[in-house]
Amino acid sequence: DTGVSQNPRHKITKRGQNVTFRCDPISEHNRLYWYRQTLGQGPEFLTYFQNEAQLEKSRLLSDRFSAERPKGSFSTLEIQRTEQGDSAMYLCASSLGNSGVYNEQFFGPGTRLTVL
C-alpha cells in the first residue's frame, strides 16, 4: 500500500494524558499536513511541513499541540494534557508541494481520538 498511513486508527485516553499520533506520507511527497475534523465539520488545518521544516504552525489550537517531522519523512502530532474538547478525527495529508500549479493533497484514514 503506497498511500498515506496513520497510526493508531483509534485512541481512547483519559483527560490529562499525553497522546502521540504518527503519519507516514507517500514516500516521494515533500509536504505533509495535519488537519483536525470534529463531528459535522470539515477538516480544519493545524500545521504543515515542507521536508523537515515546519512552515506554518500558528493554526495549532494551543501550546498543548506540537508536531515534528525530524527527517522529512514521517511526522508525529502530540497533544499534551488532553481535554475532552480534543476529541476529534486527526487527519494527515501529503503532497508533492507547489512544484506545479496543481497540488493534490492525499489524505490518510485518520486517527480518531476520544478523551474520557
Add this chain to the structure above:
Amino acid sequence: GEDVEQSLFLSVREGDSSVINCTYTDSSSTYLYWYKQEPGAGLQLLTYIFSNMDMKQDQRLTVLLNKKDKHLSLRIADTQTGDSAIYFCAERGTPLVFGKGTRLSVIA
C-alpha cells in the same frame, strides 16, 4: 477571510442526478476542489476546476463554476447508492479551506 459554505444535507433517489452547491469568499482562489468522505475513511479527491474554467466534466461528474457569484456546484449523474457519502468543497491554498460538507443520501 476565507470561508466556504455548503448546504448540509441532500437526499436523492437512485438513478436521479444530485447537485451539491458551494459558495466561497476568496476571489484569488486558483483551484477549487471536491472531496468525498465515506464513513470512517479519509478524504478522496473527486475532481477539481481551475478558476479560468466555467465547467469541467469527468464521467458522471460535472463541475460548474460561477466566479462572479463565487458559486461552485457538483452534479453527479445517475446517482448510485455507492455515492452516499459526505462531499466537501475546498478552496486551494496552503492550507486547503474546507466547507462543512454535504451529506448525500441515496435512496434505492
